[in-house]
Amino acid sequence: MATDPTKLSIVTYPEKVLRTPGKAVKEINDEVRAVAARMIELMYEAEGIGLAAPQVGLSWQMFVLDVPLGEGRSLADDPPTATDGPRVFINPKIAKFEGPSEPFEEGCLSLPDIRGDVLRPPVVTMTATDEHGKAFIIRAGGLLARCLQHEFDHLQGVLILDKMTQTARMKNRTAVRDLERSR
Ligand code: NI
DSSP states (O other): OOOOGGOOOOOTTOOOGGOOOOOOOOOOOHHHHHHHHHHHHHHHHHHHEEEEEGTTTTOBBBBEEEOOOOOBOTTSSSOOSSSSSEEEEEEEEEEEEESOOOEEEEETTTTTTOOOEEEEOOOOEEEEOTTTTOOEEEOOHHHHHHHHHHHHHHHHTTTHHHHHHHHHHTTTTTHHHHHHHOO
């Protein structure tokens, strides 16, 4: 196995891999499944709701997420705003955005101590392949739509720093500088 999943850990900004667009996953095999399982574990350990491959140092088009039910989120929402457990997204593509962009506060496991409003469309439709090689389509709203777009951005080398409102940028200026100096 080329990648040892037990050696993976979450990397933080300004690590270069976070700015590197991920490569398509060509074959969904045991290595990919083991990495996805380890990413889910790391995501839970860090109490996050999503984690993208570049965040564990891999330039792969893959992310995992688990947006829990509760706090007004339900599978019965149309479109759904949560998941009923962890999900793996391989080679995802955005098929459609709906609605005018709305601000909402986001954080990122690779940007400790940074939180700020990001503008995003409220509903998104995405296609992807799961860890068993099955293609699927998902239309999502609420926190799930936000999380999908946030993780998708990671696969393009895009961070919330690039999309935060002007006010959020100002508010986080010192924290960003501290991170840049910490390496
Ligand atoms: Ni993130």
